[in-house]
Amino acid sequence: MATRVGTPAVPAARERTPGRAAPVGRAGQTTGWRSDLAGFAFVLPFLIAYSLFLIWPVIQGFRMSLFNWSLTGSGTTDFMGFDNYQETLEDPNFWSSIWHTILFTLLSTPPLVILSLLFALLANRAVPARWLYRLAFFSPYLLPSSVVALIWVWIYQPGFGLINGYLTRIGLGEVGWLSDVSVAMISVVITTVWWTIGFNFVLYLAGLQEIPRDIYEAAALDGATGLEQVRSITLPMLARTTTLILILQVLASLKVFDQIFLMTNGGPNFSTRPVIQYIYEQGFTTYRVGYASAMSYAFFLLILVVSLGQFALLGRRRERANG
């Protein structure tokens, strides 16, 4: 969740590309070749880092997944073909942890999109001390996952935790927020929404400020109520922002690991263990790096399918909207 950095600035990049072609036309072939070289030279430092820390590990990881590769350095010559992949498909723990990841995504994405829109609409109104609301919604996002986990573990604590303390004071029974199999995942989702909603909130806030005020004024002159304005102006004008948030949110939720690892360690009885934690455990606690690599590839394939499906679905919708 915390690794969600940088939003694609695609439109800006596209505007700049034509400018690059200009010198070629003006100064002829030699300059073009030289500027290509210069461009390559500028990209080179990034390219080296990219190959070293992304492309090479991806290749090496795939190689490991074909061996009985161990963290202790043994098994590196023990070629197994696709046995690790077959074990992945037959491992009930892999499937149950995949399901926990998907369940987390299904539970966390709707509130993180809808609530962030709602809060952005509220914080965008002309009220006194508007900055305070914006800061309040955004500030939890600045906390590191370890701090978030620590805060919420004590809030959820049975016996004397904040929530259970209030529940017992008003005469209700305690809830085993992190120890009850049927509640633990929901507790993690609540924590995650509190923690990361600020990011979507800021994106929506930026989107809201891009909508020209005069459209609202025209609508108000035509007698549209506030609710009608939101439905017919705000929401359609935010469609692109929503698409972006949805894509980023689904990907971020599928990558869930740290808050669950810190809050429940995948428990109780493995009921919240996400697939990344299972991969981590197999690789680093059980030393089975080869098997962990195979599972990583299986999970990577799943994310790829989800992303492609999302692009296809949302892309078609946009085409329909444009045409």
Added chain:
Amino acid sequence: MAVAPGRGRPQESTVSRRRFVQGAAALAAGAGLAANAPRAARAEGRELRFWNLFGGGDGARLQEMQAAFSAANPDIDLNAVTFAWGPPYYTKLAMSAVGGRPPAVGVLHASRLPSYAPAGLLEPLDPAVLTQYDIGPDKFLPAVWEGMQFEGQPYAIPLDIHPFIMYFNTDVCQQAGLLGPDGTLLPLQGPDAVIDAFRRAQAVTGNLGLAYETNGVAPWRLFSGLYAQLGGTILSPDGEQLTIDDAKAEQVLSFMADLTVGSKVASPNQDGPASVAMFSNASAGFHLNGGWEVTTFETEGIPFSAVPFPNVFGTNQTWADSHVFVLPKQPDDDQGRLDASLRFISFMLKDSLTWAQGGHIPSYLPVATGPEFAGLEPQSNYAAAAETPVYDPRAWFSGAAAPLQEEAGAAFGAVLNGQKSPREGISQYRAAMEDLLDTPEPI
């Protein structure tokens, strides 16, 4: 005309860039010199790298011992690093040995030896050499020293034994009539007597009789001792066969479930910090945990003492583990480093009274049987627990924070929570163990 200023600027920037590069080079050289300076000053001190996982209260005591060592051995430049407990530390140590850049000395849980020694991650120790540093079989309890051996050779030197013990609040137990005239806890024997004592303490506190962690690996610690009291085993001695006795395991799990969901003397949902806090604020009369919490309760200033784990099913056997010193596999042979390492380990053993103040029982007999340790309260009250330790079964997936414990914590925790029956808990654990035995060994 308009071009001139434009052309002037890049020239300026070329100069400044050159100057910048020169400056940077000079700076780098200076930094290099500065970094070398202190090392040159301590050149005669041999560096000794030591890795450990003591981040808690015991970490502070360790630093005290390290300072004493450095003061007594000015020729050794001790470089100690503390890592996060559990898998992060173990991963790091294993990978450093594989990668050829291990520390000279490391700390391990004795229960982790089976996943380190056969994997070739550790240096075997020569008993003849150890004797020169006052380390040998005569200095440790036989059961403990035996646990350091692999294929007839010692691979580790135990610093302590930390058994699972029973803390009790002396005020609460006094009011509950559980103390004898001399202020010690009356002996508890058999499941009924133990639960009855917890129930009487609960009547006094009005909250819990027993504060006990129901998640994490704690359920394994309780189970392990009780199951051994019945004579049960998990694995065959070679670690290849599952030997779980379902009837005995179910008897133990039924007793554990009785604590939380039957007699309700303990909470069915309680994590480690909460169980410690409940005992610290006298909301519970008893607490089951390792000796390492002694410092916490002393700091809280509550009236408490501790005894070995009660005899529930016929013996006083209780789960235990040891912190041990090991020499990770070194890429080269260096007698000087070996000498420094063993001097360090020997010093720590002889200084382990400091270590004992944190609640661990020293395994080095000259300290453990000395008059100073006998005067240490409550440590000396539960020191007898070190004579009946139940170590984790030996297998590559066994040991502190390894799968054998994690799976047990999950399955038995679900029984303590009341979400699974004892029978379901044992069958879940059996299935998980069978899976692990079927897994190709990664070491």
